[in-house]
Amino acid sequence: MDNFSFYSPTEFVFGKDTENDCGRYVIKHGGKRVLLHFGGGSAVKSGLLGRVKKSLEDCGIFYTELGGVKPNPRDSKVYEGIELCKKENLDFILSVGGGSVIDSAKAIAAGVCYDGDFWDFYCGKAAIKAALPVATILTIAAAGSEGSGDSVITKEDGMEKRGAGSDLLRPRFSILNPELTFTLPPYQTACGATDIMAHVFERYFTNTKEVEITDRLCEAVLMTMVKETPRVIADPENYEARANIMWAGTVAHTNIVGVGRSQDWNSHGIEHELSGMYDVAHGAGLAVIMPAWMEFVYKHDVMRFAQMAVRVFGCQMNFENPEATALEGIKRFRRFLHDIGMPINFKELGAREEDIPTLARNMGIKDKTWGFVRLSEEDVRAIYTIAAKAEL
Numbered sequence: 118m119d120n121f122s123f124y125s126p127t128e129f130v131f132g133k134d135t136e137n138d139c140g141r142y143v144i145k146h147g148g149k150r151v152l153l154h155f156g157g158g159s160a161v162k163s164g165l166l167g168r169v170k171k172s173l174e175d176c177g178i179f180y181t182e183l184g185g186v187k188p189n190p191r192d193s194k195v196y197e198g199i200e201l202c203k204k205e206n207l208d209f210i211l212s213v214g215g216g217s218v219i220d221s222a223k224a225i226a227a228g229v230c231y232d233g234d235f236w237d238f239y240c241g242k243a244a245i246k247a248a249l250p251v252a253t254i255l256t257i258a259a260a261g262s263e264g265s266g267d268s269v270i271t272k273e274d275g276m277e278k279r280g281a282g283s284d285l286l287r288p289r290f291s292i293l294n295p296e297l298t299f300t301l302p303p304y305q306t307a308c309g310a311t312d313i314m315a316h317v318f319e320r321y322f323t324n325t326k327e328v329e330i331t332d333r334l335c336e337a338v339l340m341t342m343v344k345e346t347p348r349v350i351a352d353p354e355n356y357e358a359r360a361n362i363m364w365a366g367t368v369a370h371t372n373i374v375g376v377g378r379s380q381d382w383n384s385h386g387i388e389h390e391l392s393g394m395y396d397v398a399h400g401a402g403l404a405v406i407m408p409a410w411m412e413f414v415y416k417h418d419v420m421r422f423a424q425m426a427v428r429v430f431g432c433q434m435n436f437e438n439p440e441a442t443a444l445e446g447i448k449r450f451r452r453f454l455h456d457i458g459m460p461i462n463f464k465e466l467g468a469r470e471e472d473i474p475t476l477a478r479n480m481g482i483k484d485k486t487w488g489f490v491r492l493s494e495e496d497v498r499a500i501y502t503i504a505a506k507a508e509l
C-alpha cells in the first residue's frame with residue numbers, strides 16, 4: 118500500500134427530511150450571507166427549494182438566489198455567480214442539485230477569492246489558494262461532488278470541459294435525503310449509477326499490489342450498485358434502494374476507496390471530451406467509454422479483470438483461461454449498462470465516428486499520459502473506435 122493522506126472534512130447529514138434543517142447547518146458552518154445556487158427547475162418543481170428557503174428564513178439567514186445551472190455547467194454562470202457574490206458580499210454558497218450545480222458552486226467559491234480569471238484553475242494556469250465555503254443539498258446520486266474536492270466546468274467558447282481540484286472545495290456539509298431522488302427520470306438514475314461505478318473502477322484498476330482493503334471496499338460499492346440500480350429503475354420510490362445508492366455514490370468519490378493505491382482516470386478524461394462536444398450526460402458517455410477502455414487495457418493485468426468478473430459480476434473463474442473470465446466480466450458490465458437503459462456505442466449516445474481524431478486530439482495527450490495503462494493519442498483513438506462500434 119502506498120503512503121497517503123486522506124482529508125474528508127465534510128459533515129454528511131443523511132436521511133428523511135434532513136433538508137428542512139439546512140439553515141441550522143449553514144449557521145453551524147459559519148454562513149451569514151448565502152448564495153442559493155440551483156439548476157434548471159427540478160428543485161423548484163418538487164418544492165425542495167421552497168423548503169430550503171423556509172429553513173434559511175426561519176434561521177434569519179440572508180440569501181440571494183442564482184438558478185439556471187445547466188448539466189455540464191458553463192463558465193458563463195460561474196462568472197455571473199462570482200459577480201453576484203462580490204456585489205452582495207456573500208460569504209457562503211449553498212448548492213441545491215446534482216454534480217453540475219455543486220461544481221458550479223465550487224467554481225464560484227474559488228473565483229470569488231481570486232483576482233484573475235477563474236478559468237485559470239481549470240486550464241492549469243493557477244492553483245486554488247482560497248475559496249468561500251460550499252455546502253450541498255444533493256438531488257441525484259452520481260458525480261460524488263458532494264464529498265469531493267473536484268469541480269468540472271465547460272467553457273462555452275469551444276465547449277472545452279475541464280476539471281480543477283483542491284481540498285478547499287470539499288463541501289462543509291452535504292445533506293443527503295434519498296427521498297429527494299425519487300423524482301429522477303430513469304435515464305438520469307442510470308446515468309448516475311454508471312458514474313458511481315466508473316468512479317470505483319477508475320480506482321479499482323491499479324498497479325499497486327496488495328491493497329486488499331480498498332479492493333474489497335470497491336467491490337462492495339460495485340456489488341451494491343449492481344443489486345440496487347435495477348430495483349430503483351423498476352421502483353423509483355424504493356427508499357432503501359435509493360438510500361444505498363446515494364451513500365454508495367458518496368463513498369465512491371470521497372476517495373476512501375482509492376487511498377494508498379495508484380488510480381487511472383483515463384476513462385473520465387476520454388469521456389469529458391464526449392460530454393463537452395455533444396453536451397450528453399457524463400454517465401451516458403462513461404457507459405460507452407468505460408467497457409471500451411477495459412477491452413483495450415485488460416491484457417495489462419488479466420487476473421485483476423478476472424477478479425472483478427468473479428467478485429462483482431458473479432462469473433465462474435476459468436482457471437485454464439483467465440482471459441476468458443476477464444472478457445466475460447467486461448461483457449456482463451456492458452450488458453448491465455444496456456439493461457439499465459444506457460447507450461453502449463456512439464450511435465446510441467449521439468456521437469459521430471468521424472469526430473474521433475478531433476476528440477482524441479482535444480484530450481491533449483502530448484506524450485503518454487498517466488494511469489493503470491499509459492495511453493498515447495493513438496491509444497485514445499483506438500478506445501474511441503472500440504466504443505463507437507460496440508455491440509452486446
Ligand code: NZQ
Nearest residue numbers: 156157158159188215216217256259260262265267300301
Ligand atoms: O437542473 P435540474 O432541473 O435540477 O435537472 C437536473 C439535470 O437535468 C436533473 N435532476 C437532478 N436532480 C433531480 C433531477 N431531476 C429530477 N429530480 C431530481 N431529484 O438531472 C440532470 C442532471 O443533473 P447533473 O447535476 O448534471 O448530474 P450529475 O450529478 O451527474 O452531474 C454531472 C456533472 O458532474 C461532473 C460531470 O462531468 C458533469 O458535468 N462530475 C463532477 C465530479 C466531481 N465534481 O467530483 C466528478 C464526476 O466524475 C463528474 O465528472
Ligand code: ZN
Nearest residue numbers: 260312315316
Ligand atoms: Zn464521473
